[in-house]
Amino acid sequence: MIQRTRSLFLATGTALVLSAFSGCNEGGGDAIVIGEFASLTGKEANFGTSSHEGTQLAVEQINAAGGLLGKQVELRTEDNLSKAGESANIVNKLIAKDQVVAVLGEVASGRSLEGAPICQQNGIPMISPASTNPKVTETGDYVFRVCFIDPFQGTVMANFAKNSLKVTKVAVFTDVKSDYSKGLAKFFKEGFSKSGQIVAELDYSGGDKDFKAQLTTIKNANPEAVFVPGYYTDVALIRIQARQLGLNVPFLGGDGWEGADLLTIGKDAVEGDYFSTHYSPEAGSPKGKAFVEAYKARYAGKTPDAMAALGYDSAMILAEAIKTSGSTEGAKIRDALAATKNFDAATGSITLNESRDAVKAAVILQVKDGAFKYLETVSP
Numbered sequence: 001m002i003q004r005t006r007s008l009f010l011a012t013g014t015a016l017v018l019s020a021f022s023g024c025n026e027g028g029g030d031a032i033v034i035g036e037f038a039s040l041t042g043k044e045a046n047f048g049t050s051s052h053e054g055t056q057l058a059v060e061q062i063n064a065a066g067g068l069l070g071k072q073v074e075l076r077t078e079d080n081l082s083k084a085g086e087s088a089n090i091v092n093k094l095i096a097k098d099q100v101v102a103v104l105g106e107v108a109s110g111r112s113l114e115g116a117p118i119c120q121q122n123g124i125p126m127i128s129p130a131s132t133n134p135k136v137t138e139t140g141d142y143v144f145r146v147c148f149i150d151p152f153q154g155t156v157m158a159n160f161a162k163n164s165l166k167v168t169k170v171a172v173f174t175d176v177k178s179d180y181s182k183g184l185a186k187f188f189k190e191g192f193s194k195s196g197q198i199v200a201e202l203d204y205s206g207g208d209k210d211f212k213a214q215l216t217t218i219k220n221a222n223p224e225a226v227f228v229p230g231y232y233t234d235v236a237l238i239r240i241q242a243r244q245l246g247l248n249v250p251f252l253g254g255d256g257w258e259g260a261d262l263l264t265i266g267k268d269a270v271e272g273d274y275f276s277t278h279y280s281p282e283a284g285s286p287k288g289k290a291f292v293e294a295y296k297a298r299y300a301g302k303t304p305d306a307m308a309a310l311g312y313d314s315a316m317i318l319a320e321a322i323k324t325s326g327s328t329e330g331a332k333i334r335d336a337l338a339a340t341k342n343f344d345a346a347t348g349s350i351t352l353n354e355s356r357d358a359v360k361a362a363v364i365l366q367v368k369d370g371a372f373k374y375l376e377t378v379s380p
């Protein structure tokens with residue numbers, strides 16, 4: 001059987017080598033192999049588990065409907081343990097060894113930024129389901145995302161603080177280890193400081209356990225709200241310690257808050273707080289509702305979160321591009337992806353702009369009675 005082997009070591013990127021021996025590589029034989037890198041374990045395991053489940057559901061539906069180009073689709077998933085410094089190797093392996101035709105991942109912007117250059121250099125399209133930092137798709141013309149970006153998300157929360165919460169003095173608490181957190185903090189500040197005041201700006205490092213020193217400084221600055229563009233595990237601990245210090249003003253955040261563990265760890269401490277994200281199962285289109293039903297049926301009644309929906313959408317948009325291009329060649333899939341318009345996705349209609357980002361609405365959720373409650377949708 002003739003199969004393709006791709007070399008990573010040619011400066012030109014992609015090389016096609018014909019091999020007469022099927023044992024020479026580990027491509028999927030007659031299947032179309034798609035790679036996925038995700039944080040399946042470790043600190044942000046909620047992210048990776050959700051996006052993987054959404055992606056897997058999409059692949060199962062695609063295969064049940066006859067596959068793509070007459071072939072079944074095979075998903076190869078690799079775990080980066082939620083750690084920095086793992087994703088480049090993993091993506092290299094997916095491309096060189098598994099010979100994937102495209103890569104899906106990651107949720108966290110920092111880890112997408114590690115995988116993206118490898119995809120770009122090899123001419124393999126990559127679609128991030130949920131990374132919102134602008135730099136991710138700036139990596140190059142093979143890198144796409146199916147979500148909005150943080151200049152929009154930061155503005156949404158700045159406007160929400162000003163117009164809905166009517167606060168004029170806000171503190172910002174940023175994870176300096178996270179590209180996502182630094183970017184979202186910057187865009188929030190740009191938006192909010194047009195008419196409000198940033199009364200304190202403090203930093204933490206993702207994974208820290210004691211935030212009391214910074215929270216004391218924040219409290220002494222008398223903010224009316226605190227913006228924490230972090231990931232849910234850190235945010236839950238930050239919120240608990242803030243309450244212990246008597247810092248009871250509303251806390252606000254972005255999509256990184258949306259992990260089930262925000263509630264299981266944060267409990268009462270996160271009650272009443274607000275964050276922006278990509279999607280709410282309470283406010284879906286017919287397509288969104290069908291996705292919620294299918295996901296619940298597949299995963300023991302579990303309600304999908306934004307990462308699950310975006311993981312699903314990333315695979316569906318890739319499948320559509322493979323179908324319309326009639327090819328598994330990187331350049332052809334890339335061209336089809338770049339032309340994506342009004343795609344009816346679980347998270348809403350997706351059009352990819354010239355920067356390969358999705359132009360989409362955000363939703364604002366509030367933690368209420370131990371659950372995420374839909375408040376409003378904000379269009380770009």
Ligand code: PHE
Nearest residue numbers: 108109130131132180255256
């Ligand atoms: N947007 C975050 C990032 O870029 C990841 C994220 C997406 C988290 C969706 C939760 C929900 O790092």
